[in-house]
Amino acid sequence: MTSHRSSLRGPTDQPDRDANPATVYYPDATWQHRTPSESGVSPDLLKQAIDFAIAGETKAPRDLVINHYQTFGREPFGYAIGPIKERGDPTGIIIHKGYIVAQWGDPLRVDMTHSVTKSFLSSVVGIAVERGMIRSVDDAVRDYVAPIQLYAPPSTTNKSDRLNTPDLLLPFESPHNRTITWDNLLRQTSDWEGTLWGKPDWVDRPDENPAQWTTRPRNKPGTVYKYNDTRTNVMALAALNVWRRPLPQVLKETIMDPIGASDTWRWFGYENSWVVLDGSLMQSVTGGGHWGGGMHINAYDMPASVTSRCVAASGKTVNCSRIDGSIRHARRPSPSRSTAT
Numbered sequence: 001m002t003s004h005r006s007s008l009r010g011p012t013d014q015p016d017r018d019a020n021p022a023t024v025y026y027p028d029a030t031w032q033h034r035t036p037s038e039s040g041v042s043p044d045l046l047k048q049a050i051d052f053a054i055a056g057e058t059k060a061p062r063d064l065v066i067n068h069y070q071t072f073g074r075e076p077f078g079y080a081i082g083p084i085k086e087r088g089d090p091t092g093i094i095i096h097k098g099y100i101v102a103q104w105g106d107p108l109r110v111d112m113t114h115s116v117t118k119s120f121l122s123s124v125v126g127i128a129v130e131r132g133m134i135r136s137v138d139d140a141v142r143d144y145v146a147p148i149q150l151y152a153p154p155s156t157t158n159k160s161d162r163l164n165t166p167d168l169l170l171p172f173e174s175p176h177n178r179t180i181t182w183d184n185l186l187r188q189t190s191d192w193e194g195t196l197w198g199k200p201d202w203v204d205r206p207d208e209n210p211a212q213w214t215t216r217p218r219n220k221p222g223t224v225y226k227y228n229d230t231r232t233n234v235m236a237l238a239a240l241n242v243w244r245r246p247l248p249q250v251l252k253e254t255i256m257d258p259i260g261a262s263d264t265w266r267w268f269g270y271e272n273s274w275v276v277l278d279g280s281l282m283q284s285v286t287g288g289g290h291w292g293g294g295m296h297i298n299a300y301d302m303p304a305s306v307t308s309r310c311v312a313a314s315g316k317t318v319n320c321s322r323i324d325g326s327i328r329h330a331r332r333p334s335p336s337r338s339t340a341t
Contacts, residue, residue, distance in 0.1 A: 029260020082293025107299035117294035142172035232287030
């Protein structure tokens, strides 16, 4: 049997190495295609699902800069500081038991993935845990983050203007922030307090009552869930300090290259998220596209990378024993928590 196949760089035709349907199949760098009938999927129901997905395209503008300033850009300090890319045609891939059974749109087009970026960020944190670079997700993050030197281009203004400005960033030094663990950051239950990259913690989906923006009591870390990109970006900065190298390089080496991903994905930070680490300039990436930036990636690379497949290109493998623990931890439900408004 010969099946149509798509590499992460585009479609190819190669012999099907899994002609025996009883054999467990793990995708490698080249996605194999099967028809819906071959996969035991109803072609009619599959078509209905695809038509539904295409018809359900968001009504928001494809010009995502305009969309930003119609939505999150209206929040306090909501201006974009990372790159924003126009959205393409509705695109999707349906994978059944490792095989592509349908696709539509332009799967090779690179688009923003917004908060899917958080999956990539949690992956590099998870690998740091599996390698022992982070001893336990229950450790306080403060124990892993040294004082951070922010990069600022040389200023021509009066140097005395900096007299009351700290030279170093200490993101986990307040009494509250000292108690935050990696698990709190990963589960978005930290209630981290502070300002990072010009975005105070309260500006992402702020409370309806402005009087509480800067005055409300802090919740004990681990007790209240709040979806918040400032705090996710704090985790990215903390992970950068653990790895001591740009996180896109870590992701490329530990996941994307071993699974045979394309070279077209990019993980962006902000125009002002630069630090000096070990004598080198490094950009701290974002955990989403709330103010621009984040992961920009095509549809073939997306399912491959998010699932961190163990069987990879050219006979190479991602060490499953290294990533399984972090994947199991990520899939473990959090205890029931109240949700911040």
